[in-house]
Structure formats: structure tokens, C-alpha cells
Amino acid sequence: MRMEMLLHGLHKEKKSGKCILRVSFHRQGPTVGDVDGDGRTDVVVPTVSGNIYVLSGRDGSFVRPFPYRTHGRLMSPVLLVDLSRREEKMKGLTLVTTSFDGYMYLIDGSTACADVVDIGETSYSMVLADNVDGGDDLDLIVSTMNGNVFCFSTPSPHHPLKEWRSSNQGRNNVASRYNREGIYVSHASRSFRDEEGKHFWVEMEIVDKYRVPSGHQGPYNVTTTLLVPGNYQGERRIVVNQIYSQPGKQRLKLPTVPVRTTGTVLVEMVDKNGLYFSDEFSLTFHLHYYKLLKWLLVLPMLAMFGILVILRPQEGAPLPSFSRNTD
Helix, strand or coil, rough: CEEEEEEEEECCCCCCCCEEEEECCCCCCCCCCCCCCCCCCCEEEEEECEEEEEEEECCCCCCCCEEEEECCCCCCCCCCCCCCCCCCCCCCEEEEEEECCCEEEEHHHCCCCCCEEEEECCCCCEEEECCCCCCCCEEEECCCCCCCCCEEEEEEECCHHCCEEECCCCCCCEEEECEEEEECCCCCHCCEECCCEEEEEEEEEEECCCCCCCCCCCCCEEEEEEEECCCCCCEEEEEEEEEEEEEEEEEEECCCCCCCCCCCCCCCCCCCCCEEEEEEEEEEEEECCCHHHHHHHHHHHHHHHHHHHHHHCCCCCCCCCCCCCCC
């Protein structure tokens, strides 16, 4: 398939003021984010010829020093992710993609300098980002045509908005969310735990860092759903809808289920433009009830032992006798 991108005002010598950039695509699509860290939106376009173009979202002009050329075809969208180290100032995003030359490229968005990883295989799928091993760093996942799945650890700290779990991030979002727009559940709420009461709290934060003239993208329609598996006989989808006018931290109370089971909390947000954002975490309900039974058995025994220790005979006191001999 061939795709024509219409760029306005690039070549003033043209009477129409328009320039048509013809780019050959296969199945890869563009991704959106602030590539060079200048605060403006950019569009990243990979091609089957092996070039990665970065176009300004303001006027469609080329962002230098791109395009970057690989030595093979690019058959998947480019991942945009912040790989800054801890306490390091963010300069721009890193472009991560695989090429048909057998390498995975990590290209710095501000300088177009690249690090490569030799995986020796080709891939049609997008490189994904997530916290795979449960640590505090971000991991990159690569699947290949040979049936292998590679996981590469990075020195960048993990954040829910850095995750990129699918090419469209759930529905219709091809933009980087970190330091841009999104919703995520706080670390305290998403930590794996067992709930035993009647209700539990979910803490979330709506992030919207769009600047003037765009401004905030609210109102934000937030839907929180508790998904319960099939062993629960009641309602398996407990849904709570809220509309927020401003970004920031929010708290929401959800009911627990009265059976011993697991569950997943799915938080979804749709802004005024219809862009979809989501986050989710898992937890359990009443799985550790036996701990209460343990204390119900142990505490009475401990109480009886304490009473016996307190009421023990004093030192040197004669033992009670039941003999009838009074002499």
C-alpha cells in the first residue's frame, strides 16, 4: 500500500504551497510524541525502505537530524519511550524498532545517535514496553518470526504511563502517554494484596500536560470496572462511572465480593477528543481467611496459659492436700 502525506508550506517555491511526500508502507503506522524534547508534538513514520522520518506536528516539516536509515526493511510501528535514568533530566524520547537486518535499534530522539542490539532475527511486530519481571525498571519485549520472545531490561525506572502493551494501546491511541496525557493507578493501590473488608479504595491520577493553546483535554469520562471470574455467582462486572473536569489525583471506593476469589480492576478514561486511556491491576478477595481461624484457635490457648502463669502458687507455699488425716 502506498500512502500520500500532504505537507503544507514546505516549499514556498511551489505555487500551491503544498508538497506531497510519498512514502511506501506495509503494515506499520505512525506514532506520535515529543521526540526531540522541544515541547512540540512530532509524528514518527517508518518505511519499508528502512528510513525513519520524524515530522513536525505543527507544519509537517522534517525534524533534523532525521531521517534515520537502517539497513533493512521496517515492518512495524516505532516505539516511543522515555529511557532516561533515575535523577536524569529528560531530553527527548527514544525510538525503538526492529529492522530486517537482524538488529534492534534504540535511537536517541534529540541527536539521532543509535545503539543496536544484535538479535539475529526479523520481526513484524512492534517492540513493546512493560514491567515484566516485577522489578522497578522498564523492560522491552521483542517477538520474532522464529517464534522467540526476547525481554531486555533497561536502566530506566518503570512508570505505568511508560508502558506500551499493544500497538494502539487498547483502542485508538498511538501517542506516547508519559508526561503527556493518560490515567494510571497509584503504586499503593496497584500493589498485589488481599482484600477482606466490605469496600476498598482505588487511588488514581489523571495526567494532562497539554499546553496553551490546546489546554486541558477535559472533561474526562472515567469508568472503573471490577472484573470477577466465573466462580462468583453475583454480578461479574461492577462498574462505577465518574466525570472529572480537571486532572489530578482521585480516590474511588469499590465494593469487595463476599467469596474467596480473584479480581481485576480496570480503569478506563476517554477525553473530550475520544482518545482512550486505560490501566489495570489484579488483587484477591478473602484468600487468607484461614489466618483469622488460626488466631481464633491460638488466642484462647494463649489466654489460658497466661491465666495459669498469673495464678500459679507462690514460692514456699504448701501444696493443697486432700488427705483426711488432720495430724
